[in-house]
Amino acid sequence: MRESKREAALEAAKRVVQRDGVTALSYEAVAAEAELTKGGLLYHFPSRENLLLALHEYVAGQWEQCMCREVGQQDDAGLDDQTKLEAYVRASQNPDRAELLLTLEAATQNEAAHAVWSRIYDRWAAPMPVAAEDDEAVRRFIARLAADGLWLYESINEATVDPQVRDRLVQEITALGQTGQP
Structure with missing residues (x-):
């Protein structure tokens, strides 16, 4: 299976999980979804x-690529905490x-999958403040919690958030984490 077939298999695996849940992920389900042979899947x-770990890496990687697009570079090198927070909020x-x-x-x-996601969270998401007196870290973490809450809300609700409302929410969430706030 060439690399494009591997990616097709991972996209098919993502669709299986999207539709039927993680427990439904099997060689048979992915092969049928991707129109590939089970042997082709076994190769990679x-x-x-x-397969499950590769799917975690693939989906987490897509999310990180989205954050990179938000900041216009290939990784988080040289970015300040506020820029990373804003990319995290928009990409989430x-x-x-x-x-x-x-x-x-x-x-x-x-x-193992937890480690995949944690590496990305560690690079991009505001960490838990280590001191209650660190006002900037507390504000950034509150903004992260708000972004995660909006993400969860959109994940579990069938109704979609109006794009203009979402844009306003994202603006307000990123403003929460800005330095120099009272």
Whole structure:
């Protein structure tokens, strides 16, 4: 299976999770969705665990690429905390069910997948403040919580948020984390 077939398989795996959940992820389901053979999948993913971890890496990587596009560079090198927070807030919107289910699965059942997501959170998301007196860190973390809350709200609700309302919410969330606020 060439690299494009590998990516097609991962896109198919994402659709399976989107539609049917993580527990439905199997070689048979992905092969049928991607119109590939089970043997072709086994070549790149020798076990279901390998397939699942690759899917975590793929979906988390897509999210990080979105943040990179938001800042106009290929990684987070040289970015200040506020710029990373703003990219995180903007990129954390418009979630899909697969992303939600994979992050939940990683947080509760899959240590290797948890590490994949944690590396991205550690680079881009505002960390938990280490001191209550660090006003800027507290504000950035509150903004992160608000962004995560909006992401979760959009993930679990069938109704979509009007794009103009979402834009306003994103503006207000990023303003929460700005330095020099009272």
